[in-house]
Amino acid sequence: MSPAEGDRDTRRILIVDDEPAVREALQRSLAFEGYGTEVAVDGADALEKAAAYRPDLFVLDIQMPRMDGLTAARRVRAAGDTTPILMLTARDTVGDRVTGLDAGADDYLVKPFELDELFARIRALLRRSSYAAALAASAESDDVLSFADLRMDLSTREVTRGTRRVELTRTEFTLLEMFMAHPRQVLTREQILKAVWGFDFEPSSNSLDVYVMYLRRKTEAGGEPRLVHTVRGWGTRCGRAARSERAGPPGPRAAHPGAAVAAGGGGGGVRGGGGGGGLLVRGEERTGELAGRRPEGEPDGRAAGEQVSQPAHRSVRSRPRHPRGEPLRLVRPARGQQGRQLSHHRHGGGSAHGRRPCRRRGRLHRRAAPGEGADGGQYRVFTYTVPGLRDVAVSAARPLSEVNSSLSNLALVLVFVAGAGVVGASAAGLWVARTALRPVDRLTEAVEHIARTEDLAVRIPVEGESEDEIARLSRSFNSMTSSLASSRDLQQQLIADAGHELRTPLTSLRTNIELLTRSEEIGRPIPEADRKALLASVKAQMTELAALIGDLQELSRPDTGQHAGRAGIVAWHDVVESALRRARLRGPELTVTADVHPWYVRAEPSALERAVVNILDNAVKFSPAGATVDVRLTDGVLTVRDHGPGIPADELPYVFDRFWRSPSARALPGSGLGLSIVARTVQQAGGEVSLTRADGGGTTATVRLPGAPTPPPEVP
Template structure:
């Protein structure tokens, strides 16, 4: 397993702690390195400054005038060394003398170039004859009027020892900082991920018990609080959906019980007649068969409505497309005339195009017209208008009490006056659902002008009319 795969295999808490530790370690390493380099440069600058400030030329002139180019240790009357440095005279021919110190310095090409006046003063690192690292400053000099160079050296230990001590101190402090950063990162990861642990526990609890009432504290405005609020909203939506599903099943069972009981009773009467050989009078038999047929039709309609309502809101039986609402309303009106031949229908349908499902919209309009037919008195009138995206269906029936209007779009809800009439109580629920899917709204209200009846209003936003079809061209024979 490669390092990346190993890192991804770690728990999120460990990854966060490791990332914090690595980030702090890199930052500490960078700060430590920069600090060490800056202190080193500062100490070297100070050392170079002390070398340049060493005034050895006067003593070198005194020795050179008195004794020539000789080694200082061989002088009978050696000058006192109060320079705290190692000094060496370099002649233009490569000779060197008056070494004031315990060891000599190797004459380099750089020293000769300075002695021969081919370059100016220079600093460089070197090693004495006894192996001691030193910092050397070579500068031009005049000894008894003759050009020469004077090399002044001081041990690099004056710089290296403080740097070594500083390096150990920085290493110790960096180690403590990295360990502390790791501990702090682990603590921060544990503290920051505690809401995630609570969320994980809640999800596991829901998966284990299917209890959707669990809620997570969502104080604050950070990302974790937003995640908690989103989870709470999701569980609330799931709980509401589960409750609606259970209510739908209970209501469907209640609605199915009545027609199934009646259907069973009628079939048992017919079967008993066949088994016992006691014929049912023709009129009663015809009435029983008509009742069975009506109950089967009611069951089929109820099952179709349940299938429509059980479909998720996001699901669609077909793609949304631009359809002519006035044509859909006209087709639905033709079907309604067949269901209410004794009624008079009037319509005023202005062209209006919407984006939706043609079959679903036609069924919604048919449901509204069916209600109007159902509640209209014999010989009554039904008025249908479509103007500026507002489809209005008005009947002249008894109307709906004001206290019942807020419930008309609820599933299986039926007003007391309509419970004796055929129907499942799902038609208007399907209407509201279909219109909402098309981006509109549905409303049921008392008829305008204070007259009898009810107005059903469907408002659906318009869409650009589709272009007319291109005429087909028949090639010449």
């Protein structure tokens, strides 16, 4: 005997699922275990049936039309209903489980599942609900005191004697509560006074006697027997019942102080300065001494080293002096010595010679040459010829230290400026190079990030509408990553949708097969009618599973590459004729009319034929018995019109989505991939496809493909 057999026909389970095969398999299996069952096709239907059926457990799918399972669970809990909910769904991620449990589910089981596990979870949920109901009843009894036919509800502060309600004051209620909490016990006067009034009365006080009299008068007003008795010399007695007291002062709150931190800084500076100067001429210690001497035997009879005449000396001293007070000196060149070497140039290594005085039209002419003083310093020597005085010249020496200092400073300035220029040019070049290469760096970082994390959401910012190579490269990269991300999302969505759709037939197959196995194991046969229905369901689910796998294989083929290489010139009218023959076999009770004209297109033959077959199958499936399906192919436009219920306007945008099925079509066979395959095939052939509501009811499918009424010439 199974654990649930003792509860046969006492526990009711509401099965909510939009897949007929799953509903039937669950209903058959739960009924075999002895549970009462009821089914609903979606969340809205479940809420309506729950009000009348009052189930002990919900078995709830999530993905359903009109109202999904999550919304239904939230509404059940919002209404205050604590009935256990078991989520039974194909959504298997951790986030899906968390969302389902937070919505109000008590348990979560993923399809396909073990039948034994499903039964064990159902038993556990029903046990918990029974225990919770018992606790609620116990808590309710703790709030009620009773003695004989006297009943006191502590939560509502109501007192009844039989069917009569007794109105009591606050003190009377407290006094009666004490009596009923201690049934058949004698309470002393002091105990009653402390418990009810909270302080000691004088022994002569008669307040207690007065209130006891009031209680007796009110509880015995209908002629009922006395319940409150006075024991002379001891006290008063009545009744007792268990009562729970709940107390719990709120915990202290904690405060957490904040903190602040501040910081500061300082700075400094530098200073500098400089100066310089130089001398014009540096002379001998004795002024007036001849700077040049004449060799012995000169014609003028003067001795070598003789001083010049006083007037000439004065004329020299009368000239402006050097800052050190040293005068300029006259030099009398000796005969034959006018070309005598004066000094050697320190840096050049050459020699400077005296110049022959020259006289032109009575003007004084100047000759200059560099020289070197006795102290080793460098000078610039200026020699003047005096008009009217033969063999007399005036020489003036100017030190080159001032010029050399200026040249040294200029060299330092040039070095500094050149260095600064080099550094500035390098910095500017580096800045220009980095600015120009910044987009390349961003591209490199993006590529490395994608290679490291596989995050295709990275985008490279493109400033303005620039059309340079970097901007074009960035736009191309962004377009490429966007296409890759979209392709990967579509691939992942296809895998997720395919997994969900595959779970549905697998769940039905597994449940039915495990029920057969369980029947054999426990030795309890399945009724013959249920057994035949079970086997028919298994066969239908195997057929649907095979068709679903074929559709997935067709839909998962690449858009380019080998697939595109198989395209060729196809006689579309021949394809339509072949599909019409198959449609007439599938709908023998329908009338299929055709008006087909030649039209040649470039497409893959097998894919195009599958697309036309899917459109015709869709029309046959939704057409009632005896209806007509009109097919017409003219000038590259194929129209298929049925006279079925049609498609609601709010569902038209979704008809070509993968795995989408209209709520009214969920009871019919199919995976929801047929029209998505049509849309893909037509798009690959360069055409368009649409579904619209037809005038007078039904749906019109329109396919347009580019081509010609005659086959094009073969390309060699």
